[in-house]
Amino acid sequence: MSRVASRMGRLGTETAMAISVEAGAHAAAGNRVFPFHLGDLNLPTPAPVREAASAALEAGHTGYCPAAGIPALREALAADVGGARGLDYGAANVSVQPGGKPTIGKYIAAVMERGDTVLYPNPGYPIYESQIEFYGGVAYPYGYVDTDDGLRLDFDAIEAGIAAGARHLFYNNYNNPTGASSPVAEMERLAQFAIEHDLLVVSDDAYFDMLFGGEPRSIASLPGMRERTLILYTFSKKFAMTGWRLGGAIGPRWLVDEINRLNVNAESCTAHFVQHAGVAALALSREATAPLVARLRARRDRLAELLNDIGGVAAHLPEAGFYLFPCVTGLLQRTGFDDVEAFRKAVLAETGVSFCGRHHFGRPLASEREHYLRFAFSGISLADLEEGAARLAEWADSR
Numbered sequence: 442m443s444r445v446a447s448r449m450g451r452l453g454t455e456t457a458m459a460i461s462v463e464a465g466a467h468a469a470a471g472n473r474v475f476p477f478h479l480g481d482l483n484l485p486t487p488a489p490v491r492e493a494a495s496a497a498l499e500a501g502h503t504g505y506c507p508a509a510g511i512p513a514l515r516e517a518l519a520a521d522v523g524g525a526r527g528l529d530y531g532a533a534n535v536s537v538q539p540g541g542k543p544t545i546g547k548y549i550a551a552v553m554e555r556g557d558t559v560l561y562p563n564p565g566y567p568i569y570e571s572q573i574e575f576y577g578g579v580a581y582p583y584g585y586v587d588t589d590d591g592l593r594l595d596f597d598a599i600e601a602g603i604a605a606g607a608r609h610l611f612y613n614n615y616n617n618p619t620g621a622s623s624p625v626a627e628m629e630r631l632a633q634f635a636i637e638h639d640l641l642v643v644s645d646d647a648y649f650d651m652l653f654g655g656e657p658r659s660i661a662s663l664p665g666m667r668e669r670t671l672i673l674y675t676f677s678k679k680f681a682m683t684g685w686r687l688g689g690a691i692g693p694r695w696l697v698d699e700i701n702r703l704n705v706n707a708e709s710c711t712a713h714f715v716q717h718a719g720v721a722a723l724a725l726s727r728e729a730t731a732p733l734v735a736r737l738r739a740r741r742d743r744l745a746e747l748l749n750d751i752g753g754v755a756a757h758l759p760e761a762g763f764y765l766f767p768c769v770t771g772l773l774q775r776t777g778f779d780d781v782e783a784f785r786k787a788v789l790a791e792t793g794v795s796f797c798g799r800h801h802f803g804r805p806l807a808s809e810r811e812h813y814l815r816f817a818f819s820g821i822s823l824a825d826l827e828e829g830a831a832r833l834a835e836w837a838d839s840r
Contacts, residue, residue, distance in 0.1 A: 453571030456801035457817075464795040474789075475829030477796040477816040480617065480763045482681045484733055484819075490680060493721030497714035506713040508704040509697075510537025510689070514716045517723040518689050522674055525649070526662040534691055536700045537719075539711045541647055541675030541688035544700075545611075546572045547707070548643050548671055548690070551699040553578050553609060560602040561611040563803035564618055564766075564813070566645065569611045570803050581607055584806050585621055587768065591757045592621035594631065603638050610640045612660055615648035618802045618815035619766040620759025625658065632663040642670045648762040650679040650730075653738045657761070661692075668693050678763070679730055680722040687711065687719050737763065740818040740826055747830035748816070751837055763819035766799075770812045776840040781812050792832040 460478045468474040485491075509515065515532035523530035538544055545568050553559060555577035561569040563582030573580040583598035612631065615622050623631065635642050642660060649657045661670040671692035677683040690700050704710065741758070744765055748756045753771025769781075778784040781798040789795050799805065799813040818826060 448575060448577075451571075451574040451577075453567055453574070455567055457797050460795060460797060460801070464789065467789060467793065467795070473793045475792075475794045475825055475832070476820050477794065477818070477826075477829065479820055480817045481683050481820045482678075482733075483821065484681045484736065486681045486685070487722070487725060487729060489725060489729075490682065490718045490722045494685075494714055494718035497717035502713040502717055504713060506710045506716065508710050509701040510535065510711060511713070511716045511720075513720050514723075517720050518674065518691060521723050522672060522689075522691050525657070526659045526672075528662060528667055530691060533694050534697055536690045536697045536704060537711045537716060538688040538690055538704075539708055540686040541645075541673050541677060542568055543707070544671070544673040544688065544690040545569060545643070545645075546576075547700045547703045548696075549573060549576045549578065549609075550703055551696065552641060557609060558602065558605050558607040559609040559611065560599060560607045560640075561803075562613055562616060563806060564616075564799050565611070565613055565803055566617050567802055578609075579605075581605060582803060582806060584809070585616075585619060587811065592616075592619050592766075594621075594623065594627055596630070599631070599634060603634065603640075607638070608640060610635055610642045611645065612642060613645040613647070614658060614660065615646075615651065615759070615761035617647065617762060618764050618797065618799070619813075620757065620762050620764050621766075622760045623658070628658060628660055629663060632660055632666050635660075635669060636665045640669070642666065643673060644670050645673045647673060647675050647678060651734060651737070651763070652761040653734065653741065654760070671696055676719055676722055679733075680725075681733060682718075682722070685715055685718065687715050736823075737819060740821070740823055741765070743823060744816060744818050744826055744830060747827065747834070751830075751834045753837075763817050765816045765818065766813055767816070768811050769814050770810075772837060773812050776837055781814070785814075788833065788836065792829075792836045794829045794833050794836075 457479050464474050515535040518535045519530040549572050558579040558581050559573045570580045581602040584595045585592040644660050675688040745756050748754050753775050754767045756765045756767035797815040
């Protein structure tokens, strides 16, 4: 007998994972797959981090620990996150999480009332939309405007959301899937909206440390934003620790205290020995993690070059992250497709090239007229990247 709660009908998914299953089935049938679909890393976790985890296991750090996280990791995160953003955080401002993703749902559970309107980026990480609606909020999307200088926030949509009564804002600078990042003036304008309209903000800083040049920017650093912003931190990207499931929620103490209460109810604590690995990761110098970023930059540059050489494709070069988000309206037209999902399936079946469509990152907006794809370059070697892009180009030319 099935008695599934009605709220489960409001729960979405992370569709890149579903595409992984599809790509895996294609590979299991004896086909070559070029994995541009998932933002995982095919690069190893640094040796000192692995060694710290092993030492922690041998030392017996396999039992329960504080729900908020071990003091050494909370202190290290406060210093690292605060120092990089010019903010004064202490251990009390940090709640350790089993990954970056739990911060999304715990924030919503802690401060969003049923019926609250929540602004969130769309296209964006699909778990925002999923969790807002699961907990009974009104998910109000804002998108991006494609300009010669890259994708820019759609402030008309943001203002409309505020007029509709928005009380919360999810903001992902160095955005997944688009790669969009805000110039200083744009970020300042968004912060001013948050202050003027008393919005609480979740700053998803997952790719903050994956910048390919210059200094990273976080909205939490701007005047008046520290006490209204919760930072989502993850070890997955900078330290190639996607499967370790380690992250943090950093922000005002009143909010972090509530998230710690949710930790007790959800998972009791993040794996003890993994937290010791996190301490070791944060002790690494920037020079120790620079090679990972350099390899990703080489992949980004080459993939952008190859995609932009394909007729009907236009890709901006992102400042940070793992993704290119090319406009492919012309490519679909010249290959005879009017549906991105049908195009995606055909390309996978006929070339082995696997990627996501814009529709995998939130329900497409009624105002959208162009078609986009997301290519992740974090989990594919440079040689396979080049071969996959060549296969796509050859397939398009043969249509």
